Amino acid sequence: MATSLSTKMLGFMERASWIRKMFEEGARLKKEHGEEAVCDFSLGNPDLLPPREFQSALKEAAALEGPGVHGYMPNAGIPEAREKVAQVVARDHQVSCSADDVLLTCGAAGGLNIIFKALLNPGEEVIVPRPFFVEYGFYVDNHGGRLVPVSSAEDFGLDLSAIEGAIGPSTKAILINSPNNPSGAVYPADQLRALGELLEAKSREVGHAIYLVSDEPYRRLVFDGVEVPPVLANYRNSIVTTSFSKDLSIPGERIGYVAVHPEAEERQALLGALTLANRILGYVNAPALMQRVVARCMDVSVDVSVYQRRRDLFASILRDAGYTFSMPRGAFYFFPKSPLEDDAEFVRILQEQLILAVPGSGFGQPGYFRIAFCVGEEVIERSREGFAKALEKCG
Ligand SMILES: Cc1ncc(COP(=O)(O)O)c(C=O)c1O
Structure with missing residues:
Protein backbone atom coordinates (compact mmCIF):
# COMPACT_ATOMS: atom_id res chain seq x y z
CA MET A 1 0.00 0.00 0.00
CA ALA A 2 1.11 3.55 -0.65
CA THR A 3 2.27 5.59 2.35
CA SER A 4 -0.27 7.87 3.97
CA LEU A 5 2.45 10.05 5.45
CA SER A 6 3.48 13.41 4.03
CA THR A 7 6.01 12.96 1.23
CA LYS A 8 7.74 16.12 2.40
CA MET A 9 8.13 14.81 5.95
CA LEU A 10 9.46 11.50 4.66
CA GLY A 11 12.02 13.48 2.66
CA PHE A 12 12.96 15.57 5.71
CA MET A 13 13.41 12.42 7.78
CA GLU A 14 15.70 11.01 5.09
CA ARG A 15 17.69 14.28 4.98
CA ALA A 16 17.99 14.27 8.76
CA SER A 17 18.88 10.59 8.86
CA TRP A 18 22.62 11.21 9.24
CA ILE A 19 21.88 12.71 12.66
CA ARG A 20 20.03 9.53 13.62
CA LYS A 21 22.81 7.34 12.21
CA MET A 22 25.36 9.26 14.23
CA PHE A 23 23.23 8.98 17.32
CA GLU A 24 22.84 5.23 16.79
CA GLU A 25 26.56 4.81 16.17
CA GLY A 26 27.29 6.73 19.37
CA ALA A 27 24.86 4.53 21.31
CA ARG A 28 26.50 1.42 19.83
CA LEU A 29 29.99 2.62 20.79
CA LYS A 30 28.83 3.41 24.34
CA LYS A 31 27.26 -0.04 24.68
CA GLU A 32 30.36 -1.77 23.34
CA HIS A 33 33.04 0.24 25.15
CA GLY A 34 31.11 1.67 28.13
CA GLU A 35 29.68 5.20 28.55
CA GLU A 36 32.89 6.34 30.22
CA ALA A 37 35.15 5.41 27.33
CA VAL A 38 33.30 7.44 24.71
CA CYS A 39 33.91 11.20 24.37
CA ASP A 40 30.58 12.54 23.20
CA PHE A 41 30.89 16.05 21.77
CA SER A 42 27.92 15.72 19.44
CA LEU A 43 25.17 17.48 21.38
CA GLY A 44 24.66 21.14 22.27
CA ASN A 45 22.69 20.19 25.37
CA PRO A 46 23.95 22.33 28.29
CA ASP A 47 25.21 20.09 31.09
CA LEU A 48 25.70 22.77 33.80
CA LEU A 49 23.04 22.92 36.50
CA PRO A 50 20.69 25.90 36.35
CA PRO A 51 21.81 28.74 38.67
CA CYS A 297 16.03 36.01 36.89
CA MET A 298 16.54 38.22 33.88
CA ASP A 299 20.14 39.03 34.66
CA VAL A 300 21.18 35.63 35.93
CA SER A 301 23.21 33.14 33.94
CA VAL A 302 25.29 30.01 34.44
CA ASP A 303 28.95 30.44 35.33
CA VAL A 304 30.45 31.18 31.91
CA SER A 305 33.98 30.72 33.28
CA VAL A 306 33.32 26.95 33.31
CA TYR A 307 32.71 27.01 29.55
CA GLN A 308 35.71 29.28 29.05
CA ARG A 309 38.03 26.83 30.85
CA ARG A 310 36.73 23.99 28.70
CA ARG A 311 37.20 26.08 25.58
CA ASP A 312 40.80 26.84 26.52
CA LEU A 313 41.52 23.18 27.27
CA PHE A 314 39.98 22.07 23.97
CA ALA A 315 41.92 24.75 22.09
CA SER A 316 45.19 23.42 23.52
CA ILE A 317 44.29 19.85 22.50
CA LEU A 318 43.35 20.85 18.94
CA ARG A 319 46.36 23.16 18.58
CA ASP A 320 48.83 20.58 19.92
CA ALA A 321 47.44 17.96 17.54
CA GLY A 322 47.72 20.37 14.58
CA TYR A 323 44.10 21.17 13.70
CA THR A 324 43.14 24.45 12.01
CA PHE A 325 40.37 26.37 13.78
CA SER A 326 39.08 29.82 14.73
CA MET A 327 38.95 30.40 18.45
CA PRO A 328 35.27 30.54 19.49
CA ARG A 329 34.41 33.90 21.10
CA GLY A 330 31.04 32.71 22.31
CA ALA A 331 28.57 29.75 22.47
CA PHE A 332 30.01 26.32 23.29
CA TYR A 333 31.26 24.86 20.03
CA PHE A 334 34.48 24.51 18.03
CA PHE A 335 34.18 24.29 14.26
CA PRO A 336 37.62 23.14 13.07
CA LYS A 337 38.61 22.35 9.47
CA SER A 338 38.27 18.68 8.62
CA PRO A 339 41.66 17.28 7.59
CA LEU A 340 39.77 15.32 4.90
CA GLU A 341 37.58 16.96 2.26
CA ASP A 342 34.91 14.42 3.19
CA ASP A 343 33.91 15.66 6.66
CA ALA A 344 31.56 12.69 7.23
CA GLU A 345 34.48 10.32 6.60
CA PHE A 346 36.62 12.24 9.09
CA VAL A 347 33.85 12.04 11.69
CA ARG A 348 33.88 8.27 11.14
CA ILE A 349 37.63 8.25 11.78
CA LEU A 350 37.03 10.18 15.02
CA GLN A 351 34.48 7.53 16.00
CA GLU A 352 37.20 4.87 15.69
CA GLN A 353 38.91 6.89 18.42
CA LEU A 354 35.63 6.85 20.41
CA ILE A 355 35.09 10.57 19.76
CA LEU A 356 31.65 11.75 18.62
CA ALA A 357 31.42 14.95 16.54
CA VAL A 358 29.08 16.30 13.83
CA PRO A 359 30.09 16.82 10.17
CA GLY A 360 30.06 20.44 8.96
CA SER A 361 27.77 19.38 6.07
CA GLY A 362 24.98 19.27 8.63
CA PHE A 363 25.44 23.04 9.07
CA GLY A 364 25.62 23.79 5.33
CA GLN A 365 29.43 23.98 5.48
CA PRO A 366 31.19 20.82 4.27
CA GLY A 367 34.90 20.42 5.07
CA TYR A 368 34.50 21.20 8.77
CA PHE A 369 33.27 19.40 11.87
CA ARG A 370 31.56 20.58 15.06
CA ILE A 371 32.43 19.63 18.60
CA ALA A 372 30.33 20.81 21.53
CA PHE A 373 31.89 21.42 24.93
CA CYS A 374 28.82 20.65 27.03
CA VAL A 375 30.82 17.98 28.85
CA GLY A 376 33.24 17.95 31.79
CA GLU A 377 36.93 18.81 31.45
CA GLU A 378 37.88 15.20 32.20
CA VAL A 379 36.05 14.04 29.04
CA ILE A 380 37.76 16.75 26.97
CA GLU A 381 41.18 15.80 28.40
CA ARG A 382 40.49 12.13 27.65
CA SER A 383 40.01 12.93 23.95
CA ARG A 384 43.54 14.36 23.54
CA GLU A 385 45.16 11.22 22.21
CA GLY A 386 42.18 10.35 20.00
CA PHE A 387 42.23 13.73 18.26
CA ALA A 388 45.97 13.40 17.63
CA LYS A 389 45.66 9.84 16.28
CA ALA A 390 42.70 10.70 14.02
CA LEU A 391 44.74 13.50 12.42
CA GLU A 392 47.76 11.20 11.98
CA LYS A 393 45.51 8.69 10.26
CA CYS A 394 44.64 11.30 7.65
CA GLY A 395 48.33 11.74 6.87
C1 LIG B 1 21.41 28.89 16.98
C2 LIG B 1 20.25 28.27 17.65
N1 LIG B 1 19.03 28.79 17.47
C3 LIG B 1 17.94 28.28 18.07
C4 LIG B 1 18.04 27.17 18.88
C5 LIG B 1 16.81 26.65 19.53
O1 LIG B 1 16.82 27.10 20.83
P1 LIG B 1 15.67 26.70 21.89
O2 LIG B 1 15.83 25.24 22.16
O3 LIG B 1 15.97 27.52 23.03
O4 LIG B 1 14.37 26.98 21.24
C6 LIG B 1 19.29 26.58 19.09
C7 LIG B 1 19.41 25.38 19.93
O5 LIG B 1 20.43 24.76 20.04
C8 LIG B 1 20.41 27.14 18.48
O6 LIG B 1 21.64 26.63 18.65
Missing part, protein backbone atom coordinates in the same frame (compact mmCIF):
# COMPACT_ATOMS: atom_id res chain seq x y z
CA ARG A 52 20.60 28.76 42.28
CA GLU A 53 18.54 31.91 41.60
CA PHE A 54 16.56 29.92 39.04
CA GLN A 55 15.70 27.23 41.61
CA SER A 56 14.48 29.77 44.16
CA ALA A 57 12.46 31.68 41.55
CA LEU A 58 10.92 28.36 40.50
CA LYS A 59 9.90 27.55 44.06
CA GLU A 60 8.42 31.01 44.51
CA ALA A 61 6.47 30.85 41.26
CA ALA A 62 5.26 27.31 41.98
CA ALA A 63 3.85 28.44 45.32
CA LEU A 64 1.60 31.08 43.72
CA GLU A 65 -2.09 30.35 44.17
CA GLY A 66 -5.23 32.11 43.09
CA PRO A 67 -7.61 32.62 40.24
CA GLY A 68 -6.03 32.69 36.79
CA VAL A 69 -2.55 31.58 37.88
CA HIS A 70 -2.79 28.57 35.59
CA GLY A 71 -5.31 30.03 33.16
CA TYR A 72 -5.17 31.24 29.57
CA MET A 73 -3.55 34.64 29.24
CA PRO A 74 -2.92 37.20 26.50
CA ASN A 75 -1.11 35.22 23.77
CA ALA A 76 1.90 37.56 23.93
CA GLY A 77 2.51 36.67 27.57
CA ILE A 78 2.16 37.84 31.16
CA PRO A 79 2.50 41.66 31.38
CA GLU A 80 5.05 41.46 34.21
CA ALA A 81 7.31 39.15 32.17
CA ARG A 82 6.97 41.31 29.04
CA GLU A 83 7.92 44.38 31.08
CA LYS A 84 11.08 42.71 32.43
CA VAL A 85 12.09 41.43 28.99
CA ALA A 86 11.56 44.90 27.48
CA GLN A 87 13.99 46.41 30.01
CA VAL A 88 16.69 43.89 29.08
CA VAL A 89 16.13 44.36 25.34
CA ALA A 90 16.27 48.16 25.73
CA ARG A 91 19.63 47.83 27.49
CA ASP A 92 21.20 45.14 25.26
CA HIS A 93 19.97 46.61 21.98
CA GLN A 94 20.03 50.32 22.81
CA VAL A 95 16.46 51.08 21.74
CA SER A 96 13.52 52.39 23.74
CA CYS A 97 11.68 49.09 23.85
CA SER A 98 8.42 48.72 25.82
CA ALA A 99 6.40 45.70 26.97
CA ASP A 100 4.20 46.12 23.88
CA ASP A 101 7.18 45.31 21.63
CA VAL A 102 7.81 41.95 23.28
CA LEU A 103 6.24 38.46 23.25
CA LEU A 104 7.16 35.47 25.37
CA THR A 105 7.66 32.32 23.25
CA CYS A 106 8.35 28.61 23.47
CA GLY A 107 12.10 29.04 23.19
CA ALA A 108 14.01 30.58 20.29
CA ALA A 109 12.65 27.78 18.09
CA GLY A 110 9.12 28.96 18.88
CA GLY A 111 10.26 32.56 18.31
CA LEU A 112 11.69 31.83 14.86
CA ASN A 113 8.56 29.94 13.84
CA ILE A 114 6.21 32.80 14.71
CA ILE A 115 8.52 35.29 12.97
CA PHE A 116 8.55 33.30 9.73
CA LYS A 117 4.81 32.65 9.99
CA ALA A 118 4.28 36.40 10.28
CA LEU A 119 6.65 37.38 7.43
CA LEU A 120 6.60 34.78 4.69
CA ASN A 121 4.41 34.29 1.65
CA PRO A 122 4.91 31.04 -0.27
CA GLY A 123 8.27 30.93 -2.07
CA GLU A 124 9.75 33.96 -0.30
CA GLU A 125 13.36 33.77 0.75
CA VAL A 126 15.35 34.00 3.97
CA ILE A 127 19.08 34.53 3.52
CA VAL A 128 21.38 32.94 6.09
CA PRO A 129 25.19 32.99 6.33
CA ARG A 130 26.90 29.58 6.42
CA PRO A 131 27.45 27.69 8.66
CA PHE A 132 24.01 27.74 10.30
CA PHE A 133 21.87 25.91 12.85
CA VAL A 134 20.51 22.85 11.08
CA GLU A 135 16.84 23.44 11.97
CA TYR A 136 16.61 26.82 10.19
CA GLY A 137 15.76 25.17 6.87
CA PHE A 138 12.86 23.31 8.45
CA TYR A 139 11.52 26.39 10.27
CA VAL A 140 11.53 28.46 7.06
CA ASP A 141 9.91 25.63 5.13
CA ASN A 142 7.21 25.29 7.82
CA HIS A 143 5.87 28.62 6.59
CA GLY A 144 6.31 28.08 2.86
CA GLY A 145 9.61 29.95 2.57
CA ARG A 146 12.98 29.03 1.11
CA LEU A 147 16.28 29.23 3.00
CA VAL A 148 19.09 30.75 0.91
CA PRO A 149 22.53 30.05 2.44
CA VAL A 150 25.39 32.40 1.53
CA SER A 151 29.10 32.20 2.29
CA SER A 152 30.76 33.85 5.27
CA ALA A 153 34.21 35.41 5.56
CA GLU A 154 37.20 33.14 6.28
CA ASP A 155 36.93 33.94 10.01
CA PHE A 156 33.15 33.28 9.89
CA GLY A 157 32.34 36.99 10.05
CA LEU A 158 29.64 38.38 7.72
CA ASP A 159 30.40 38.45 3.99
CA LEU A 160 28.36 41.51 3.06
CA SER A 161 28.93 41.19 -0.67
CA ALA A 162 27.64 37.60 -0.58
CA ILE A 163 24.53 38.82 1.24
CA GLU A 164 24.09 41.71 -1.19
CA GLY A 165 24.45 39.35 -4.16
CA ALA A 166 21.73 37.05 -2.83
CA ILE A 167 19.12 39.77 -2.22
CA GLY A 168 16.34 39.93 -4.78
CA PRO A 169 12.63 40.75 -5.04
CA SER A 170 11.71 37.54 -3.12
CA THR A 171 13.99 38.29 -0.16
CA LYS A 172 11.95 38.80 2.99
CA ALA A 173 14.56 38.43 5.70
CA ILE A 174 18.20 37.96 6.61
CA LEU A 175 18.70 35.57 9.51
CA ILE A 176 21.83 35.99 11.62
CA ASN A 177 23.03 34.12 14.69
CA SER A 178 25.75 35.64 16.86
CA PRO A 179 27.38 34.13 18.92
CA ASN A 180 27.13 31.50 16.25
CA ASN A 181 26.28 27.85 16.42
CA PRO A 182 28.45 26.17 15.19
CA SER A 183 31.34 28.59 14.50
CA GLY A 184 31.51 30.49 17.83
CA ALA A 185 31.88 33.76 15.86
CA VAL A 186 30.54 37.03 17.27
CA TYR A 187 29.73 39.64 14.59
CA PRO A 188 31.47 42.95 15.37
CA ALA A 189 29.58 46.25 15.60
CA ASP A 190 30.93 47.64 12.31
CA GLN A 191 29.66 44.60 10.38
CA LEU A 192 26.19 44.97 11.92
CA ARG A 193 26.19 48.68 11.08
CA ALA A 194 27.16 47.97 7.48
CA LEU A 195 24.51 45.23 7.28
CA GLY A 196 21.87 47.70 8.51
CA GLU A 197 22.90 50.22 5.84
CA LEU A 198 22.83 47.55 3.15
CA LEU A 199 19.35 46.39 4.14
CA GLU A 200 18.07 49.97 4.25
CA ALA A 201 19.26 50.52 0.67
CA LYS A 202 18.11 47.13 -0.59
CA SER A 203 14.66 47.49 0.99
CA ARG A 204 14.20 50.71 -1.00
CA GLU A 205 15.36 48.93 -4.13
CA VAL A 206 12.99 45.94 -3.82
CA GLY A 207 10.11 48.08 -2.57
CA HIS A 208 9.44 46.33 0.72
CA ALA A 209 11.12 46.05 4.11
CA ILE A 210 13.71 43.29 4.27
CA TYR A 211 13.67 42.22 7.90
CA LEU A 212 16.81 41.47 9.87
CA VAL A 213 16.11 38.54 12.22
CA SER A 214 18.68 38.03 14.96
CA ASP A 215 18.62 34.63 16.67
CA GLU A 216 20.75 35.02 19.77
CA PRO A 217 20.35 32.28 22.40
CA TYR A 218 24.10 32.48 23.16
CA ARG A 219 24.30 36.26 23.75
CA ARG A 220 25.41 35.79 27.38
CA LEU A 221 27.82 32.91 26.70
CA VAL A 222 30.89 34.89 25.62
CA PHE A 223 34.55 34.62 26.54
CA ASP A 224 37.50 36.91 27.27
CA GLY A 225 35.17 39.81 28.09
CA VAL A 226 33.78 39.93 24.54
CA GLU A 227 30.63 42.04 24.24
CA VAL A 228 27.93 41.11 21.78
CA PRO A 229 27.02 44.38 20.01
CA PRO A 230 23.39 45.50 19.79
CA VAL A 231 21.46 44.49 16.69
CA LEU A 232 18.22 46.49 16.92
CA ALA A 233 20.17 49.77 17.24
CA ASN A 234 21.51 49.40 13.69
CA TYR A 235 18.38 48.88 11.66
CA ARG A 236 14.77 49.67 12.39
CA ASN A 237 13.23 46.73 10.52
CA SER A 238 14.78 44.21 12.84
CA ILE A 239 13.50 41.51 15.18
CA VAL A 240 15.36 39.69 17.92
CA THR A 241 14.59 36.25 19.25
CA THR A 242 16.31 34.32 21.98
CA SER A 243 15.74 31.79 24.72
CA PHE A 244 16.84 31.08 28.25
CA SER A 245 17.85 27.55 27.19
CA LYS A 246 21.59 28.10 27.24
CA ASP A 247 22.23 30.90 29.73
CA LEU A 248 20.01 29.31 32.40
CA SER A 249 20.63 25.70 31.23
CA ILE A 250 16.90 25.00 30.87
CA PRO A 251 16.28 23.96 27.22
CA GLY A 252 13.57 21.49 28.27
CA GLU A 253 11.46 24.28 29.76
CA ARG A 254 10.82 25.91 26.37
CA ILE A 255 10.95 29.59 27.25
CA GLY A 256 12.24 32.53 25.25
CA TYR A 257 11.05 35.73 23.62
CA VAL A 258 10.74 37.85 20.51
CA ALA A 259 11.31 41.63 20.50
CA VAL A 260 10.43 43.92 17.60
CA HIS A 261 12.21 47.23 16.97
CA PRO A 262 9.91 49.95 18.35
CA GLU A 263 10.21 51.88 15.08
CA ALA A 264 9.72 48.97 12.69
CA GLU A 265 7.78 50.07 9.62
CA GLU A 266 4.71 47.92 10.23
CA ARG A 267 5.24 47.49 13.94
CA GLN A 268 1.60 47.24 14.97
CA ALA A 269 0.58 44.76 12.27
CA LEU A 270 3.76 42.75 12.78
CA LEU A 271 3.18 42.45 16.53
CA GLY A 272 -0.41 41.43 15.88
CA ALA A 273 0.72 38.77 13.39
CA LEU A 274 3.34 37.42 15.80
CA THR A 275 0.80 37.22 18.62
CA LEU A 276 -1.74 35.41 16.46
CA ALA A 277 0.99 33.09 15.12
CA ASN A 278 1.94 32.19 18.71
CA ARG A 279 -1.66 31.13 19.24
CA ILE A 280 -2.49 29.36 16.00
CA LEU A 281 0.75 27.45 15.66
CA GLY A 282 -0.45 25.68 18.76
CA TYR A 283 1.95 27.26 21.24
CA VAL A 284 -1.00 29.47 22.40
CA ASN A 285 1.36 31.18 24.85
CA ALA A 286 4.72 30.43 26.44
CA PRO A 287 4.47 28.27 29.61
CA ALA A 288 2.97 30.44 32.38
CA LEU A 289 5.16 29.07 35.17
CA MET A 290 8.36 29.67 33.23
CA GLN A 291 7.33 33.20 32.27
CA ARG A 292 7.06 34.03 35.98
CA VAL A 293 10.36 32.32 36.73
CA VAL A 294 12.44 34.03 34.04
CA ALA A 295 10.90 37.40 34.94
CA ARG A 296 12.62 36.92 38.29
